[in-house]
Amino acid sequence: MTDSRAFSPEPKRFMITLAIMLATIMQTLDSTIANVALPHMAGGLSASQDQITWVLTSYIVAAAIATPVTGWLSGRYGRKTIFLISIAGFTASSLLCGIAGNLLEIVAARLLQGLFGAALVPLSQAVMLDINPPERHARAMAVWGMGVMLGPVLGPTLGGWLTDNFTWRWVFLINLPVGILSFLGVYYYVHEAKSKLLSRFDWFGFSMLAIAIGMLQLFLDRGEQADWFGSIEIRVEAACCVIALTFFIVHTATSGSDSFFNLKLLRDRNFVTGLAFYFLLGLLLYATRALLPPLLQTLLGYPVMTTGLVTAPTGVGTMVSMLFAGRMVGRVDSRLIVALGFGLTAASLWQMAAYTPQITEWDVAWPGFVQGLGLGFTSVPLTTMTFSTLEKHLRPEGTAIYSLSRNIGSSIGISAMQTLLARNTAIMHSSLAAYVTADTLVSRPDALSRAFDLSTTAGLAGLDAMLYNQASFIAYLDDFRLMFWLTVLALPFLWLMRKKKAPDGEAPDPAAVAAE
Template sequence: MTAPASALQPLQGSARVWGTIALSTATFMNVLDSSIANVSLPAIAGDLGVSPNQGVWVITSFAVANAISVPLTGWLSQRFGQVRLFVASVVLFVIASWLCGLAPNMATLIAFRALQGFVAGPMIPLSQTLLLSSYPPALAGLAMAMWAMTTLVAPVMGPLLGGWITDNISWPWIFYINVPVGIVAAFSCWSIYRKRESATRKVPIDAVGLALLVTWIAALQIMLDIGKEYDWFHSGLVVGLAVVAAVGFAFFLAWELTEEHPVVDLRLFTRRNFWTGTVATAVAYALFFGNVVLLPLWLQQFMGYTATAAGTIMAPVGLMAILLSPVVGRTIGKVDPRRYVTFAFLVFGLVLWLRSHFSTQADYATIMIPTIIQGVAMAFFFIPLSTITLSGLRPEQIPAASGLTNFARITAGALGTSLSTTLWENRASLHHAQLAESVNAGNPAVQSAMGGLSAAGLSPDQVLAQINQLANQQAFTLAADDIFYVSALMFLLLIPLVWLSRPQRMGAGAADAAAGAH
């Protein structure tokens, strides 16, 4: 016999400890997979015979499928039960990870990554729900702080672990490591929580809304991912995808606003705090994640870094966040969250402004410093923005609101990845053309460089190839600087949007949800 979550007593002693560890392990595995492939993209793309730009699909396919499945968590948990759904999600994630490692080509890997992202959707929201049911209300804040630590440590470990595995074993093992971890997590969660299953009931699903959601998001993401390869709107395929995305989105809006049981409750956007918080979260995360993907690509392709070295550059991004997040969690009820978010966006702006000054001569310390500082912004970004977004909502509205915000954030992250890599290549082509204009026989610097290369024993063709390679390195570095600079400006422009909100004090349930909403 199942019982409503509210009727369950908190776990005690070792059961609570092991339950927390099991849930955190599953969450860690999920979040780790959103970043572990970032530094491995060049190796994956090279091994499977595609360009690094096409390799980005490995990240975006996971994110888009994950975003689509997050809004289904509520319906699935009511239909099958929270514990059964969570354990099934972990088991399917393990199977999908194993299939990713076995993928013989890029198309298969992308398909299995999409499957992995889709089955992962319920894991994070349900891990929060099950964790909160394990603790008494007085310790709910502690439970969410521990959960948040897991989600901050995983992005730190992802690039480092992914880089080391890629350099010392082989890239499929970034997926295979999920198999033993996931099996242990699933077995432990089932052993501890199976007698705490939530009540189930048959509820209608918005099949039309879901189909429209999948259609317009998939069309938009594919359009962004193949746009450069197909010369954008000079291609009938790209134009067709753009039309499908636009029409699908329009029908999706109309359907969801009139459906009695919508898959995504768009009526929440009538609330000022919700729409300002959600838009700020989505845009900020798109900027953040796009740059997190771009930096290791630049380091490995044009600065000579190995995957491990690029991973060590990215790893410290969460260190300051881990130290400062508990402080933010304890003080969020006393400080206007808009002040915290403003501070976070200013720090993000500073970090990206520092990166916009990178050159091909930048040393390890110069590249590392902004990464460490970025952790400060992360600590003051997620929890305060979630607090703004969910403030003023009734308790029964919070699950849908949190799910919708997560959907917007994950989707924006995938779009940000595609846009940043596409713009990077476009700007690099422009800079390369400008640099090529100055490479001529009348330029003393060019004459000196060519003379030095010829004296080193290179043939005329090899000299020109070397000069072109140097121009290419410079062009992609300048293009990365452009994106870092524009991203810094956009973070500053987001600050007035945050101040349009009017945060209200929330009840305990809303505060707990805000603490873990990211």
């Protein structure tokens, strides 16, 4: 029940809005701000390129695990209490990220950041609705939606500027003043809503799913380095994942409506198809964001600030297309709008797969903008279609599972693409090195001697480094090409979804689901 004091006078409403929007922007900003700083983090923490992506995947997995329990916690302990704990925890873990001295410390801090940050966006939306009367809800959600989208837009540019002018640590330390101001604003101006006595939460089912997801992520992140099933560690992680997932499936099948995952959700074809597409959307979006900064900075020598600027248009494209998509839903077949979005995404990946070492900043910015357009045209109508046939009482559970599918897709996508990148780089390096034989050096001495003194160890090392860079570049293009084909092959399955308006009430707000 909403507190009667919630509909506050204008000045107080402004202060509450400012406080919760600071929390929202802080959380959404961290979804992109660290990407451009990854190569600098790798150098500062003595981590390899595939290891440093754990900074991204640990945050995503933790947020994915914590998001479904947000509603139960706020109903059990009070929305304001959970909001304050989340802001304080997110701010403190940001400090831990900023002062981390090695890879293990920053990954642990990012796990905490994801756990505490999971509640910030859904709770900020709930508070915005509570403090505004019904006639102001549309305006309030417009303001809130702008804040949600502002973080991903500003993230790459701000991250590049902070890293270039200060150090990568400020990518996280910038959250401290924002978090403190947000905490004080919520503490002084937001009143506690009455807690709801919710039904018992399925902690066993939730724990089994969390363990399965965590073990799967460790399996993917560590597999390439630990020689996959040749390592005891990887075999243990795989076994734990299978056992936990088995417990979850059996528990879900035998617990009925008391389980964490309601099996009735699987009876809705639109919802199941939507889960698959949202999983793929998370994979494409976050894997691309994780691949581009190392490619630009490590192989092409882009300054970190330039990297931030040329990757920022993705967020701009998303903002532009979401404005149009919202107006098109209801007037145009939503499947056609999603197909347009996936088509634009495929076009951007095709352009990325055609990169050469001579690409310009425009060659990077334009495909990113097109991919952003594709994301905006996809997320709004896809969310609408996914929930359009779902019964109203199943939508709260469906929203949590829907957000979970994208987060799992994101973490798996980053890990899988980094694994393929490392493997394909090694394969291509061996293939290219096979052409540099003694006969080649004899037949074409001038071509190589102008760049390297092949009679010295340093010269041979330089030649090997050049071959490695060429192999890495080809491996990046292979990743982009694979994602292109995944996008194209998924398109026909859109027509598994039915055209049908929601039978009662409205589907969850697309911007809210996208931000969780």
